[in-house]
Amino acid sequence: MKLLQVRKGQLVYYNNELHKVYSVKPLAKKSVLMFRLKDMEQVACKAEEATFYKPKHMDSFLFLGSKYTLREDVNAEEGGYIFIVKPDPDYMDHYSLNEFEKVESVEGKNVITTRQNTVKAREFFVMVPGEEPGSTDISYFDPSKVTESQKEEDAQLEEKLREQNAIKPSIGDVYLNLDNGAIAMVVAIEHEVVTLGTGEKITFHALFKADNWNYLYSINSTSSEL
Structure with a gap:
């Protein structure tokens, strides 16, 4: 593709896999910013490295580890997902091309999303x-x-993403060290490495599996409840 042809929201192929463009930075060396649909991994590429694709009825693809098929001949259901391909929002609505939305309620054939x-x-x-x-x-x-x-990796992707989401901590989460009684807060997260208030650095998985660190609470959720 040429840079002038790339638009936010487009589906494109990059490295043989399906991605969605979320931003275009014309002055950057790799000007097309996107995420891979199957696992939401963020990547950047040059415009000429991307191949445009327009989704259609009865296309199927991996989205967050699960396979879905696009259908125009069935009704949406509460709790399911829709894929917006012809956006025409009213002035109070906020959505655009190729957005994934979860259905909160159904009104006839139209939906209200979450x-x-x-x-x-x-x-x-x-x-x-x-x-x-x-x-x-x-x-x-x-x-x-x-x-x-x-x-094989794609077949196991759903389970892998479910585990990652379950073990991923947030800044403000508080843990108790069962060995010495120390209480430490998550103060920084870089990629899959957590920095605790004690200065210790540990991966998501290691923190989740650790025998000596026990999750107590999140100071962020506690503050919001107050």
Whole structure:
């Protein structure tokens, strides 16, 4: 693609995998900022390295580790997801091209999302869980280039992401050291490494599995409740 053709919200292929553009920085060396749909990993590339794709009815792909199929011929359900492909928001609504929204309630064929957007039926595809019979898998630009090991990793991705979300701490979380009684707060997070108030650095997974560190509470949630 040429830089002038790249727009926020577009789906593109990069490194053979499906991504969504979330920002374009024309002056940057890698001007296209995007995240990979299957796990939300953020990446950047040059415009000429991306290949545009327009999603359509009966396309299926990995989203946060789970496979979904886009359908225009089924009704949305409360608690499910929609994928906005023809955005036409009213002045009180805030959504744009190729956004994923969770359905809070259904009004006829239209929906109200958890972000309090009212989205008309003609604006979205319903994201049906699973790979529907007859659907086209668009997860990869060229499926023949996907290795067996990558297929195995993708099959385990949902469980891996679920564990990561379960063990990921937040700044303000407070832990008790069972060995010495010390109480420490999470003061910094860089990639998958946590810095505690004691100065100790530890990975998410190691903190979650540690026998000597026990989660107490989050000072942030406590403050908000007060």
